[in-house]
Amino acid sequence: MYLKEYIEKLKTGNFLDEKKWLDQNAILEILSENIPDSKTEEWKNFRTNPIKGNSWKILLEKPAKDVYLKKNYSKLPDTLFFIDGHYIQEVSSLKKNNGINIFSLSDYICKNPEFKNNLFNNPSNYAENRLSGIQDKKPTYFISLNSLLSSGIVIEVEKNKNIKEKINIIHNFTNMDSQVVINPYIIIICKEGSQVSFQEISHNFDLWNNTLKEVFIRKDSKLTFASLQERISTGIKTSAFNCHIDENAELNLKILNRERSKEDIRVFLNKENSKTNISGIVLSNNKDESDVFCKVTHKGKDSKSDQKWRLISAKTSKTAINGKICVNKNAKGSDASFYSKSLLLNRKATSFSKPELEILEDDVKCRHGASFGEIDNNILFFMQSRGIKKKDAIILLIRAFINEIGLDIDDNNEFSKNMIDDFFKQIKENNNLYE
Amino acid sequence: MLEIKNLSVSVQNKTIINNLNLKIEKGKKVAIMGPNGSGKSTLSNVIAGKQGYEINEGQILFDDVNIFDLDPEERAAKGIFLAFQYPVEIPGIANASFLRTALNSVRKYNGEKDLNTREFLDECKDLSKKLKLDTSFLSRDLNTGFSGGEKKKNEIFHMLMMKPKLCILDEIDSGLDIDALKVISNGLFQYSNENNSLLIITHYQRLLDYIKPDEVHIFNEGNIVKSGDYSLVETLEEKGYQEFI
Ligand SMILES: Nc1ncnc2c1ncn2[C@@H]1O[C@H](COP(=O)(O)OP(=O)(O)OP(=O)(O)O)[C@@H](O)[C@H]1O
Numbered sequence: 035m036y037l038k039e040y041i042e043k044l045k046t047g048n049f050l051d052e053k054k055w056l057d058q059n060a061i062l063e064i065l066s067e068n069i070p071d072s073k074t075e076e077w078k079n080f081r082t083n084p085i086k087g088n089s090w091k092i093l094l095e096k097p098a099k100d101v102y103l104k105k106n107y108s109k110l111p112d113t114l115f116f117i118d119g120h121y122i123q124e125v126s127s128l129k130k131n132n133g134i135n136i137f138s139l140s141d142y143i144c145k146n147p148e149f150k151n152n153l154f155n156n157p158s159n160y161a162e163n164r165l166s167g168i169q170d171k172k173p174t175y176f177i178s179l180n181s182l183l184s185s186g187i188v189i190e191v192e193k194n195k196n197i198k199e200k201i202n203i204i205h206n207f208t209n210m211d212s213q214v215v216i217n218p219y220i221i222i223i224c225k226e227g228s229q230v231s232f233q234e235i236s237h238n239f240d241l242w243n244n245t246l247k248e249v250f251i252r253k254d255s256k257l258t259f260a261s262l263q264e265r266i267s268t269g270i271k272t273s274a275f276n277c278h279i280d281e282n283a284e285l286n287l288k289i290l291n292r293e294r295s296k297e298d299i300r301v302f303l304n305k306e307n308s309k310t311n312i313s314g315i316v317l318s319n320n321k322d323e324s325d326v327f328c329k330v331t332h333k334g335k336d337s338k339s340d341q342k343w344r345l346i347s348a349k350t351s352k353t354a355i356n357g358k359i360c361v362n363k364n365a366k367g368s369d370a371s372f373y374s375k376s377l378l379l380n381r382k383a384t385s386f387s388k389p390e391l392e393i394l395e396d397d398v399k400c401r402h403g404a405s406f407g408e409i410d411n412n413i414l415f416f417m418q419s420r421g422i423k424k425k426d427a428i429i430l431l432i433r434a435f436i437n438e439i440g441l442d443i444d445d446n447n448e449f450s451k452n453m454i455d456d457f458f459k460q461i462k463e464n465n466n467l468y469e
Numbered sequence: 470m471l472e473i474k475n476l477s478v479s480v481q482n483k484t485i486i487n488n489l490n491l492k493i494e495k496g497k498k499v500a501i502m503g504p505n506g507s508g509k510s511t512l513s514n515v516i517a518g519k520q521g522y523e524i525n526e527g528q529i530l531f532d533d534v535n536i537f538d539l540d541p542e543e544r545a546a547k548g549i550f551l552a553f554q555y556p557v558e559i560p561g562i563a564n565a566s567f568l569r570t571a572l573n574s575v576r577k578y579n580g581e582k583d584l585n586t587r588e589f590l591d592e593c594k595d596l597s598k599k600l601k602l603d604t605s606f607l608s609r610d611l612n613t614g615f616s617g618g619e620k621k622k623n624e625i626f627h628m629l630m631m632k633p634k635l636c637i638l639d640e641i642d643s644g645l646d647i648d649a650l651k652v653i654s655n656g657l658f659q660y661s662n663e664n665n666s667l668l669i670i671t672h673y674q675r676l677l678d679y680i681k682p683d684e685v686h687i688f689n690e691g692n693i694v695k696s697g698d699y700s701l702v703e704t705l706e707e708k709g710y711q712e713f714i
């Protein structure tokens with residue numbers, strides 16, 4: 035079905051039953067078809083015209099069994115498989131009774147009706163009071179679209195469970211139709227006193243992948259979440275990550291993003307001693323762009339946040355990071371930092387970094403900085419004069435540049451290594467890797 | 470080993486090497502001394518293959534082959550080593566792992582198989598002991614936070630590990646304390662044999678006292694203005710460059 039048709043149906047009030055709880059505003063948002071463009075501050079580094087200019091199709095149903103069962107999926111343990119954005123239990127390998135429970139969002143809401151008030155499908159919850167005071171509602175379109183079209187899956191970590199095994203979330207794509215928009219929607223709830231690590235791996239795709247993750251880290255719990263994106267050849271990714279952190283709770287977020295993607299991260303340090311470390315690598319090649327908006331809001335006393343970003347642009351590509359730190363009134367003793375470093379591999383490559391601070395409390399510590407650079411020719415000559423080939427020297431230097439950012443959750447992690455190697459392989463194909 | 474014929478090099482239309490002729494025979498130790506800005510480092514860089522210079526005229530033959538078309542890494546693989554006047558810092562790359570990459574890259578070029586890691590590390594440790602370089606320097610990021618003298622020692626460490634045929638030492642002795650100078654001179658003296666050559670660029674007599682060069686050239690404005698044997702160093706020490714330029 036075409037998205038347009040679906041929207042027409044919505045206008046007549048003829049939408050899916052299970053979405054009845056969905057806030058009316060979300061539907062209005064979709065009806066408005068208000069896709070943000072470069073006029074919206076937060077979207078000025080990402081072209082949305084390929085999204086606007088296409089007639090998208092939607093998949094309201096899971097892919098047929100015979101489509102995915104005949105595929106060979108890796109036999110990773112502790113893995114949740116998503117195919118074309120749908121959770122597929124049959125090929126997943128999560129152990130029973132290990133402290134993690136999976137629900138469909140509608141089931142979860144039946145059991146916990148109050149939970150829907152936590153969710154962000156209500157666009158007004160997303161609207162930003164920008165520094166200029168202008169209410170900027172537009173970025174909510176993608177989130178509303180996602181929550182409207184996706185059934186949503188809830189991953190709940192039981193109270194006081196310390197889960198030793200790393201849990202994999204793997205996104206595979208079988209749909210070959212590049213006209214399709216898929217909407218993976220994952221909700222993670224870490225209940226009080228729990229500890230868990232997830233590694234999310236998204237394979238390459240040719241379609242429009244519009245993902246949403248909403249994360250709740252309750253009191254005294256700790257979540258490590260690594261989100262790793264493979265190269266994106268022809269697809270488009272719009273992605274939102276929202277996280278609420280309670281008292282003494284902590285989020286370690288690790289991101290590997292690629293070209294043709296727009297990431298929107300919002301982390302709320304809601305209570306006393308809430309804490310987050312965010313480290314991200316953004317790699318872009320060809321003439322594509324990779325854009326990240328990352329906002330951390332300090333609401334609780336003594337809350338801490340630390341952001342480290344490394345951006346690499348090859349060829350004529352663009353990387354961008356807009357890191358925003360808001361410290362609300364009464365968030366005394368907050369400590370926030372943001373640092374980004376950009377590396378340009380080509381004269382025509384670009385990178386933007388914009389740290390923004392909005393501090394409404396006096397008793398806080400905030401640090402921020404951004405640096406931009408090219409590969410130093412003297413260093414390159416030094417390495418070559420010791421016998422290292424120019425291309426290898428460049429790769430070594432890039433590796434050193436991103437080494438400070440650890441993506442791995444545990445020691446033997448092939449995924450992040452392979453993904454970064456793949457980027458190197460790709461840029462090595464450039465004749466003039468570095469000009 | 471090395472033969473430079475009628476070499477003229479300029480940067481931004483300014484001539485830096487001016488019709489230079491220099492021959493370094495196999496097994497010889499050759500010293501170049503010259504005032505600041507006379508073009509000594511430029512010459513080293515041009516021999517090692519650095520980009521960004523205009524070669525207006527001339528040839529550089531290494532083992533009778535013109536090397537102008539070779540990249541710096543190919544020259545290194547053929548056995549040319551340059552110890553930098555200002556060694557660069559590379560954060561994020563450990564010294565030993567850099568050196569292993571360099572050695573393996575050269576070996577690959579010469580059709581040899583990779584080093585045995587164990588043996589490589591043993592050799593590193595042996596050599597660092599000889600050079601009085603703490604083994605922690607192997608795991609530290611290359612030159613990052615090294616003192617000036619430690620950087621110079623590390624250059625010699627790389628050189629002795631890479632075992633080049635032609636060693637170009639651009640002011641290896643500047644910034645070294647007396648003990649370090651002894652250690653390094655010793656290392657160089659022991660390394661030198663009938664199959665390799667040293668090109669030593671320096672401002673000071675002391676290093677040359679240890680090494681005893683076979684030939685000494687005085688360099689000015691991109692050319693050799695006087696050549697002689699070791700006694701030239703003493704004359705220079707007494708009378709200064711004024712006597713020659
Ligand atoms: N890339 C460059 N651009 C402009 N001028 C240069 C460049 N490289 C070298 N020069 C100039 O060429 C001259 C020779 O420099 P070089 O470094 O070779 O001198 P040197 O003999 O090694 O001096 P020192 O004893 O001080 O090390 C200097 O005047 C220097 O400023």
Ligand SMILES: [Mg+2]
Nearest residue numbers: 509510511554
């Ligand atoms: Mg010099």
